[in-house]
Amino acid sequence: MTRLTGAADGSSTLTAVSGRRLRELVARRTGDTQLAHDAEVVAHVLPFKVNSYVTDELVDWSAAPDDPLYRLLFPHRDMLDPADFTRVERALRESPADLPSLVAAVRARLNPHPGDQIALNTPRGDGGWGLQHKYASTLLVFPRQGQTCHSYCAYCFRWAQFTGAGETKLAVAGPDTMTRYLERHPEISDVILTGGDPLVMRTPLLAQYIHPLLEPRHARITSIRIGTKAPAFWPHRFTEGPDADDLLRLLEKVVAAGRHLALMLHLSHPRELDTAPAQRALARLRSTGAVLRAQAPAIRHVNDSAGTWADLWTRQVRCGIVPYYLFVERDTGSQRYFALPLSRVLDIHQRAIRQVSGLARTVRGPVMSTSSGKVVIDGTVHLADTPAFAMRFLQARDPDLVGRPFHAVYDDTATWWDELRPYAPQDHRFFQRTDFFQRTDNTLSGEPR
Ligand SMILES: *Cc1c(COP(=O)(O)O)cnc(C)c1O
Numbered sequence: 001m002t003r004l005t006g007a008a009d010g011s012s013t014l015t016a017v018s019g020r021r022l023r024e025l026v027a028r029r030t031g032d033t034q035l036a037h038d039a040e041v042v043a044h045v046l047p048f049k050v051n052s053y054v055t056d057e058l059v060d061w062s063a064a065p066d067d068p069l070y071r072l073l074f075p076h077r078d079m080l081d082p083a084d085f086t087r088v089e090r091a092l093r094e095s096p097a098d099l100p101s102l103v104a105a106v107r108a109r110l111n112p113h114p115g116d117q118i119a120l121n122t123p124r125g126d127g128g129w130g131l132q133h134k135y136a137s138t139l140l141v142f143p144r145q146g147q148t149c150h151s152y153c154a155y156c157f158r159w160a161q162f163t164g165a166g167e168t169k170l171a172v173a174g175p176d177t178m179t180r181y182l183e184r185h186p187e188i189s190d191v192i193l194t195g196g197d198p199l200v201m202r203t204p205l206l207a208q209y210i211h212p213l214l215e216p217r218h219a220r221i222t223s224i225r226i227g228t229k230a231p232a233f234w235p236h237r238f239t240e241g242p243d244a245d246d247l248l249r250l251l252e253k254v255v256a257a258g259r260h261l262a263l264m265l266h267l268s269h270p271r272e273l274d275t276a277p278a279q280r281a282l283a284r285l286r287s288t289g290a291v292l293r294a295q296a297p298a299i300r301h302v303n304d305s306a307g308t309w310a311d312l313w314t315r316q317v318r319c320g321i322v323p324y325y326l327f328v329e330r331d332t333g334s335q336r337y338f339a340l341p342l343s344r345v346l347d348i349h350q351r352a353i354r355q356v357s358g359l360a361r362t363v364r365g366p367v368m369s370t371s372s373g374k375v376v377i378d379g380t381v382h383l384a385d386t387p388a389f390a391m392r393f394l395q396a397r398d399p400d401l402v403g404r405p406f407h408a409v410y411d412d413t414a415t416w417w418d419e420l421r422p423y424a425p426q427d428h429r430f431f432q433r434t435d436f437f438q439r440t441d442n443t444l445s446g447e448p449r
């Protein structure tokens, strides 16, 4: 086991597992040596990380591999194309020297940059990459030291960043890159700190990003969001030691400064909310005055039933968390393992919504975060006797598209936006690539592109 460097709490119980250790862990806890071997093979391609909290308190080993939390965290042979799995397995056994180029080729086939993230969204700052300014009012910030997580979701659409391939990193050099950008863009009212998980950073480092936003010169920043999975993967972040206390004081300071502070919690399964540490963490977070909101994708093997989502939202409301987005799994990584047809996600969402009260119906979904914008499927309708998906943009590069109903030809098997087709001529404008509207700002580095 290796200690996580730069981890928020420095506790010796926070450990990362890889390679042979992963095989030993799975073999020891499940007794299934084939499952363990397969996990090790796949972990050469897809990033993997767990800590002692998720292995000891979240995963139900007696139900592995079918346990939803095991599915969420552990590599499985079905995540790779069978031929690719066999190639990697053989290279490991017979020709380890071939492994790096083979692994690079397999990764390249897994669409490492969904939604044209690198090409379309990333203004080049003088410190490097790491701001996304796609929607006028909102700036996404990827703090450099927050580009990892306490454990990894096997479905993560940011997986390419975690594999260490240099050009795939989306990370700002530091807070100055962020503040300089904000000074040039008075239209921005919301800053979202994201990752990875910004709460892997120790509190003083996080404060370097947050304190400037509270200064009078940034008074037009009315909302600060922090995206995190820490309550699910490392609730001790909020409860153990002086750094946890400092974090709570920092959050209180944001609220006291009159800003809307939202913790955007990534919650995939009701069990993540069940443990005593998670309950303690949420109670402390509520006490800061932050608004807690929750979002996650619907994922095969993990939360692909209406009952699971109804349960998840109901428990969120009970914990003071506002359900926000139900996402569709992006077209990347182990999509062959986790993806569900859009029609199925729609069905899950609709049946789940019917089981909960209005307080949980704040959730919007199913939502696809595409290169054109965030698009929701409202339902299936029958137009001229043929079925269609009724859709709307919740956010779009072209603001004029937001909120207008449009239709796509109903498709039972489509799993992503780019497989959908416009239903009628008037729908075509919603399906156009909108590179034209991208917001880029190359002048930070004075470099023409
Ligand atoms: C989802 C998202 C946002 C936030 O959108 P809201 O509608 O405000 O939740 C901002 N920027 C990007 C790039 C996003 O994908």
Ligand code: SF4
Binding pocket: 148, 149, 151, 152, 153, 155, 156, 157, 158, 159, 195, 196, 197, 228, 229, 266
């Ligand atoms: S918490 Fe988010 S960024 Fe981290 S591994 Fe999971 S999906 Fe990826």
